[in-house]
Amino acid sequence: MSQSGPPADAKQAQAAALAELENAQRRKRAIDTSLANLEASIWAFEGSYLDETAASGGNIIKGFDNYLKPPAQGNKKKPEPTDADRLFSSSSVTYQSSLSK
Structure with a gap:
């Protein structure tokens, strides 16, 4: 007998x-x-935090060394956040791998 x-x-x-x-x-x-x-x-919240705190003298990432210094005079362009500034975004392995795709 064979099975089918x-x-x-x-x-x-x-x-x-x-x-x-x-x-x-x-x-x-x-x-x-x-x-x-x-x-x-x-990433967006981190960028807005870095943008908002760039002119105020410091933030948790860069430190508060410039907080007590008087603001710079002139139309100095505020620095754009770099990838090195993005501590929370860069700590995610899955986010970093999605950037390389």
Whole structure:
């Protein structure tokens, strides 16, 4: 006697495993999207903090050495935040890997 294929239990188990895999992949994509959005928000908030504190004499990243000094005279252009200033954004491994894609 020869069998014509796998038993019904095995087919059901395979179908259940495939459904579980597809569900897990959907959840992972949703989590990846949520993480990317959160990291973009952190990057934006970090940039606004660095921009707002650049003229005030200091911030938590650069220090407050210039806080007590009088403001510079003239139309001095405020410095743009560099990647080195972005302590929180640069600490995320997933954000750094998304930049290289």
